[in-house]
Amino acid sequence: xxxxNHQLVIxxxxxxxxxxxxxxTGWKDVELSEKGIKEAEKAGKHLLDEKFxxxxxxxxxxxxxxxxxxxxxxxxxxxxxxxxxxxxxxxRHYGDLQxxxxxxxxxxxxxxxxxxxxxxxxxxxPMMSKSNPEHPTNDPRYKNVDPNLLPSGESxxxxxxxxxxxxxxxISKDILAGKKVLIAxxxxxxxxxxxxLENLSQAEIMEVNMPTGIPLVYELDSNLKVRIRExxxxxxxxxxxxxxxxxxxxxxxxxxxxxxxx
Numbered sequence: 001x002x003x004x005n006h007q008l009v010i011x012x013x014x015x016x017x018x019x020x021x022x023x024x025t026g027w028k029d030v031e032l033s034e035k036g037i038k039e040a041e042k043a044g045k046h047l048l049d050e051k052f053x054x055x056x057x058x059x060x061x062x063x064x065x066x067x068x069x070x071x072x073x074x075x076x077x078x079x080x081x082x083x084x085x086x087x088x089x090x091x092r093h094y095g096d097l098q099x100x101x102x103x104x105x106x107x108x109x110x111x112x113x114x115x116x117x118x119x120x121x122x123x124x125x126p127m128m129s130k131s132n133p134e135h136p137t138n139d140p141r142y143k144n145v146d147p148n149l150l151p152s153g154e155s156x157x158x159x160x161x162x163x164x165x166x167x168x169x170x171i172s173k174d175i176l177a178g179k180k181v182l183i184a185x186x187x188x189x190x191x192x193x194x195x196x197l198e199n200l201s202q203a204e205i206m207e208v209n210m211p212t213g214i215p216l217v218y219e220l221d222s223n224l225k226v227r228i229r230e231x232x233x234x235x236x237x238x239x240x241x242x243x244x245x246x247x248x249x250x251x252x253x254x255x256x257x258x259x260x261x262x
Contacts, residue, residue, distance in 0.1 A: 005227065006175045008218040009052065010183045010190050012210040013068040014039035019212065022102050024125075026094035027136055029063050039213025040068040044075025047215060055179040056082050058171060060089035060186060061141050068213070069184035087136075087145055088166040091186035095125040095153025098134065121202040122157040156205070160192040167193065172224055190216075197226055 014036025018025040032040065054076075059069045066085065073079055097105065097117065106114040117125045128135055129152070136142050136150040151158065175181055183190070187210045195205040197218065210216070219227050 013064040014213040024094040024097040040071035044072035089185040092188035093151040127152040163192040
């Protein structure tokens with residue numbers, strides 16, 4: 001890799017028990033499913049096989065992302081790697097929808113309303129009461145966070161607003177300092193990052209979905225912009241796959257992408 005370019009690898013946590021049950025999860029702290037554990041282990045094995053190296057890892061405050069990262073690092077013999085856990089990498093908070101089955105919620109409120117809650121960029125879900133024991137202000141892991149910053153429910157726009165200060169003030173500086181960073185987080189916090197890196201519109205980012213347990217590899221220039229590649233799929237050294245979604249360049253290790261298709 002050119003010395004002026006930087007490596008960033010991001011991965012959504014492996015499948016969780018509530019992913020499996022089709023529930024709105026958000027900030028609810030659920031475990032990985034058996035499938036999710038295997039996804040994380042497989043991701044770590046592939047990153048090791050492809051000779052990836054890391055200096056630092058980031059993850060959220062939620063167990064499913066933390067365990068995914070731990071499993072990846074264990075497979076790579078990198079249990080010693082410095083890890084920063086930050087609540088701003090948490091999943092979007094789904095408010096009073098958290099814990100509800102998505103199909104049952106659609107039957108109760110209508111498909112159109114649920115689609116707005118799930119897929120609108122700037123429409124938040126019904127807010128969770130601060131008196132609810134599940135509200136983050138009642139969770140000891142956030143005791144050092146300003147309570148006014150902790151959400152009762154979020155749109156994707158809110159998640160972007162919450163995440164970007166972490167990127168601008170910390171993660172980006174680590175990358176520019178030459179550190180190879182791995183981020184294990186969640187579908188919507190990673191979409192916030194992808195929107196920023198790829199300069200996607202609100203409509204474009206709503207069409208992007210991160211699969212569970214599949215690392216996405218970025219090569220960034222000195223301004224932390226994604227490097228431009230040919231606007232067609234191609235393989236590089238039989239290991240790097242570049243492909244286009246809505247005229248945006250995404251970079252995968254080809255073996256990882258092929259695994260995702262199986």
